[in-house]
Amino acid sequence: MKRSQWNPLRPDRKEDHSGDYRSNNGSFGATVVLAAFAIGQITIIAFFPATSNSIDQLAFGELGLLVMLLGFIYYLTESIKTCGVATTSLLVLLGLFWLTRSGDTWLTAIVVVGSIGLLLYGTHRYELVKLDLVEHPPSRR
Amino acid sequence: MNGTHRFWIIVAVGMFLAVVSVLLARPLLLIGTIGIGIWLFAQQHWFINSLMETRDNLQIDQTVSPDRILTDEATEVRLTVAQSPPSALNLTVEAEPPAASTGSTGSDRTIQFARGEAEDETTFTLTWPVAGSFEFNSPTVTVTDPQGLFHEQLSVDSTPSVVVESRTPSGTDLYVGEGGTRADPGFQYGEQLSQQAGSGIEPLDIREYSPPEEARRIDWKVSARLQKLYVRKYAIERGQETVLIVDHGATMRGGAEGEAKLDYARAIAAGILNIAMDLNTPVGLYTVGDEGISNRLTPHSSETQFRAIHTRLFELQPTDQGELQQDKTVDTPSTSSVVAPAFANQAAAHLQNDDTAFGTQLQPFFRNSRTYIQRIRGDPLVETIRTYLKRLRATKLTFIITDDTARVQTREAVKLASRHSEHVFVFLTPTPLFESHELLDIEATYNQYVEFEEFRRELATIERVSAFEAAPRERLETIFSQTQGDQR
Numbered sequence: 282m283k284r285s286q287w288n289p290l291r292p293d294r295k296e297d298h299s300g301d302y303r304s305n306n307g308s309f310g311a312t313v314v315l316a317a318f319a320i321g322q323i324t325i326i327a328f329f330p331a332t333s334n335s336i337d338q339l340a341f342g343e344l345g346l347l348v349m350l351l352g353f354i355y356y357l358t359e360s361i362k363t364c365g366v367a368t369t370s371l372l373v374l375l376g377l378f379w380l381t382r383s384g385d386t387w388l389t390a391i392v393v394v395g396s397i398g399l400l401l402y403g404t405h406r407y408e409l410v411k412l413d414l415v416e417h418p419p420s421r422r
Numbered sequence: 423m424n425g426t427h428r429f430w431i432i433v434a435v436g437m438f439l440a441v442v443s444v445l446l447a448r449p450l451l452l453i454g455t456i457g458i459g460i461w462l463f464a465q466q467h468w469f470i471n472s473l474m475e476t477r478d479n480l481q482i483d484q485t486v487s488p489d490r491i492l493t494d495e496a497t498e499v500r501l502t503v504a505q506s507p508p509s510a511l512n513l514t515v516e517a518e519p520p521a522a523s524t525g526s527t528g529s530d531r532t533i534q535f536a537r538g539e540a541e542d543e544t545t546f547t548l549t550w551p552v553a554g555s556f557e558f559n560s561p562t563v564t565v566t567d568p569q570g571l572f573h574e575q576l577s578v579d580s581t582p583s584v585v586v587e588s589r590t591p592s593g594t595d596l597y598v599g600e601g602g603t604r605a606d607p608g609f610q611y612g613e614q615l616s617q618q619a620g621s622g623i624e625p626l627d628i629r630e631y632s633p634p635e636e637a638r639r640i641d642w643k644v645s646a647r648l649q650k651l652y653v654r655k656y657a658i659e660r661g662q663e664t665v666l667i668v669d670h671g672a673t674m675r676g677g678a679e680g681e682a683k684l685d686y687a688r689a690i691a692a693g694i695l696n697i698a699m700d701l702n703t704p705v706g707l708y709t710v711g712d713e714g715i716s717n718r719l720t721p722h723s724s725e726t727q728f729r730a731i732h733t734r735l736f737e738l739q740p741t742d743q744g745e746l747q748q749d750k751t752v753d754t755p756s757t758s759s760v761v762a763p764a765f766a767n768q769a770a771a772h773l774q775n776d777d778t779a780f781g782t783q784l785q786p787f788f789r790n791s792r793t794y795i796q797r798i799r800g801d802p803l804v805e806t807i808r809t810y811l812k813r814l815r816a817t818k819l820t821f822i823i824t825d826d827t828a829r830v831q832t833r834e835a836v837k838l839a840s841r842h843s844e845h846v847f848v849f850l851t852p853t854p855l856f857e858s859h860e861l862l863d864i865e866a867t868y869n870q871y872v873e874f875e876e877f878r879r880e881l882a883t884i885e886r887v888s889a890f891e892a893a894p895r896e897r898l899e900t901i902f903s904q905t906q907g908d909q910r
Contacts, residue, residue, distance in 0.1 A: 308428075308569045315461060319435055322454030326446070343453055350457050357569070358468040367464035374456045382449045390440045393452045397436070397459030401466060408423050408470045412477065412576070 314353045321346045347371065370400060423469065429571040432462060462571070469511070469567045473574060476509040482561050482578045484517060490585045496525070496549045497584060501561065503533050504541035512537055512566045518559035522586075523548040537568055550586040555733040557583040587736045595681070596689055597895035598849070600882070601875050602902060607847055607890050611664075611697055611819065628652045663704045663721035663814060666691050666731070667839070668738065669803055669824035671712040675740035676825070677856035677894075684740050686892045687823040690849050691735050694821055699728050707731045708810055712741040714802045721814065801831035804838060811842045818843040823892075825851045826874050833881065840886050848881050848889040850874070855893045855901075864904045871901060 325342045351371070355364045377396055381389040409415045425433075436458035443451030483502045491497055501517045513535040519526065530546040550556070560577035567573075599605045628644055631651035641654040668691050674684040691707075698705040705728065706721035717734045719727065773781050803824065811820065820843040824832055832850075839846045854870035874891070881889035 311569050315432060315435070315458065318457055318461075319439065319454055322439060322451055322457075323442075326448050326451055329450075339450070343450075347453075347457055350461055354461065354464045358464065360468055360471070363464050363468045363471070366467050367460050370463055371456065371460045374460065375453070378449070378452055378456060386447045386449050386452075387444045389449050390444050390452055390455075393455055393459075394437070394440050397455070397463070400459065400463050404463065404466050404470065405423055408466075408473070408574075411470070411474060412574075414574075414576075 311353070311357065314349065318346050318350055423466070423473075423572050423574045425572060426566075426570055428569070429462065432458060432571070436462075465567065465569055465571050469572045469574075472510045472567070473565055473576075476505065476511055476513070476565060477576055477578075479505045479507065479509065480513075480563065480576075480578060481505065482515060482563070482580045484558055484561060484580045484582050486558070486582045486584055489582065490587070491550060492587055493553050494549060494551055495586075496547050498545060498547055499526075499531075499558075500543060500545045501531065501533060502541070502543040503535065505535075506540065508538045508540045509535070509565075510537055510568075512568065514564040514566075516562045516564070517544075517546070518562055519548055520556040520558060520584075522552045522554065522556050523550055523584075525549045550584065553586050554737045555583060555585050555729075557581050585733070585736070595894055595896065596686060597893050597898050598690065598890050600890055601879065602898070605890055607849075607888065611694065611847065628654050663706065663818050664694070664698050665706045665708065665721060665811065665814065665818050665820045665843070666694060667708045667710065667803070667806065667811075667820065667822045667824075668735070669710050669822075670716070670738045670740050671710070671802070672741045673825055673827040673853070674851070676851075676853060681856075681894060682740070683825050683851040683853075683856050684738060686851050686894075687849070688735050688738060690823055690892050691821070692732065695728065695731055695735070698723075705731060706814070707734060708806055709734065709738055710802045710806050712802065715806045715810070718810065721818075801828065801835070803828075803835045804831055807835050807838045807842070811839060814842075820846045821849070822846065823849045825856075826853055826877055829877055836881050836884060836887055836889075840884055844886065846884075846887045848887060849892045850878055850881075850889065851892050855897045864901055868901045868904075871898075 321342070325339065325346075329339050329342075351364060351368060354367055355361075358364070374393065374396055377392055378389060381392045436455045439451050439454040439458070443449055443455070481502075481504045483500075485500045485502075486497050487500075488497060499517060499519065501515065503513075503515045505513075513533075515533045515535070516528065517531040519531070525548050526546040531544065533542045533544050535542060558581050560579055560581055563576040563578055565574045565576065597604065598607060628641060629652065631640055631645075631653045641652050644652045644654065668687055670684055670687070674682065674687060676683050677685070695705060702723050704721040704723040707717055707719040708715060709717040716738075719731055719734065769784075773785050776782075776785075803822075807822075811818070820839045822832075822836060822839060824835075826832070832848075836846060836848050852871055852874040854867045854874065857867075878889045878891055881887055
């Protein structure tokens, strides 16, 4: 029985793909960037107490983290379309956050988490329809 | 699209930030939740786009060689996967052979593609212990993204099929004849069909006129043109149908593996089917087990129908021995003098009130006839013919392929079939020639064969019926040569 084996260490595997670098190191890089982003958020909270008036610095810090995130999304996907969609969605979510932030925090949290959930689930359903993967229940007839 | 553990861990981090923001009353932390949500959404968006591209560019081909084999033989399956341009996702393609095949492991059947690889192939071997027609399932393509966040399964159409045929007796082993003389029922069948030529409407061809033929068949225009008498042939009338009735009861199990009665029955039925296919005649198949009818394909002439009949024939197995009906008893040749059920029924009713010495003497014999009638009524072969054959309106050529164990029922089945058919061809497998692996007592076998031959001849005397024996040629020759030697 003869079969060709895929060998990840095979030297001729990398012909032209810079993408291989991304595939091998991308998941590690993504973990680092996401961890940095989450820690960055906590750090901002720690440096800027609730009573702080340094709004400019705060906004600068947040913007820096978000730009880092978008930059890494582009680095991994190399897709302007994906980056554009991500940026638009980010702006919409930030807008929702801005609109609801003056009320109770839990209400803002529900709006933000609900919107993200809806976005992710909606995309999932879109994929099922686009790829014709919707499972139809068996007909009773 | 399904999320992996990694996906759910990242979701948990985002939720953690949201919960902390609520607990600390610091809405700013929700921007962290938004960032993580957007990260996941972007990856999801990219995955879907890449997935759609991958699906469009993926070419999967499964080839099976050979695709027509005998049971327990092996086939080689080659799974080739190519993508142009190479996908940005990781792919795993696994062939899904039918459950009836054996001999391959999951790793043999799987091709793993790393991101950027363009093509690969794998070859594996399958063996097929069960007869039938089997279609491969579509290969399963599992796609994951390089970040390890999502995975999805696609199925791409490439479903070759394999026809596995039972080991049947070869043409040289199969003897078809009448009383030890080789016969060609295929020729007779062809003749029967060609007799129908002329009754159709669609002109087919012309041939030279031969004298005993009816003069009205002469095509005068053609004859005048060619200066010779010619007859125009017409396509066989559409109404002409061929019906195959194949018995696969427990008694058809008799004989060595691959040379059982049913294997001979199958070979004969397949031969008839081939002739019918050549002539494009509508063919139907009714298979009868001990529990009743098991396949019913009403006559039709199409490629699909011929293939379906072929498949069903080679899927046939004898009814399980445990299910053997009590009714299907082996009859002795003395039953050849049994009267028709209708007459027996009438006579029994008439004699019931007859107190004369004559009536009293005859009553016990006709009481036995009631058992006979009951036995006939319960027989699946008789019931199949009674129920289905008369429903077919068109002129029929009926083929009954069975053995000689249930002679009473077989006789009745043949009589019934002859009433509803233009001609009936009966093929009987003589039980004595299938009984054991070695012919130990040749003389006893010969005597049983003679009884069988009497039964066959009796069937052949029924109007519009031709009866043949289908047996292993070598065995038949052995008993003939041995007994002839003894007689000298």
